[in-house]
Amino acid sequence: MVGPADVDRLARSMLALLGHDDDEHPTATREATGTWSKAPDFASDPERAAAVKEASARDRERYLTAGLTPVDCRFCHVTVAVKKLGAGHTAVQWSSEATQRCATFAEVRANGGDSSRSKSCPRLSDSIRHAVAEGCLEEQSSAPSPGDG
Numbered sequence: 337m338v339g340p341a342d343v344d345r346l347a348r349s350m351l352a353l354l355g356h357d358d359d360e361h362p363t364a365t366r367e368a369t370g371t372w373s374k375a376p377d378f379a380s381d382p383e384r385a386a387a388v389k390e391a392s393a394r395d396r397e398r399y400l401t402a403g404l405t406p407v408d409c410r411f412c413h414v415t416v417a418v419k420k421l422g423a424g425h426t427a428v429q430w431s432s433e434a435t436q437r438c439a440t441f442a443e444v445r446a447n448g449g450d451s452s453r454s455k456s457c458p459r460l461s462d463s464i465r466h467a468v469a470e471g472c473l474e475e476q477s478s479a480p481s482p483g484d485g
């Protein structure tokens with residue numbers, strides 16, 4: 337029996353996956369507000385109802401991860417969420433914790449720089465390249481880019 341509470345728990349565990357291992361900062365989790373009350377009533381068909389709930393949970397999981405793959409910086413061991421958009425194109429999502437912990441960004445801050453203006457940790461870029469080379473990152477765009485055989 338999978339209820340909304342289980343879905344919520346799943347959603348949270350997916351979020352935890354994207355973040356770093358220790359969860360120090362309280363994250364504002366969105367409440368599941370009335371999602372199920374608005375859904376059609378399958379009370380007469382419990383099997384169908386279960387299937388619908390399961391599909392919704394899968395959708396939510398897919399939305400949360402949406403092609404994001406956690407990649408560890410091999411140098412400073414922070415985890416960021418990476419999405420491969422195409423050949424040589426990756427989108428990197430830094431959590432605030434990762435930004436805090438990254439040694440490169442810490443150095444920038446120590447030197448009076450603005451870490452938010454540094455695009456990325458070069459060590460992490462390296463780690464991402466490795467992840468791509470090892471096939472750890474799946475390309476999201478299915479459309480072939482023109483002029484790129």
Ligand SMILES: [Zn+2]
Nearest residue numbers: 409412438457
């Ligand atoms: Zn780093």
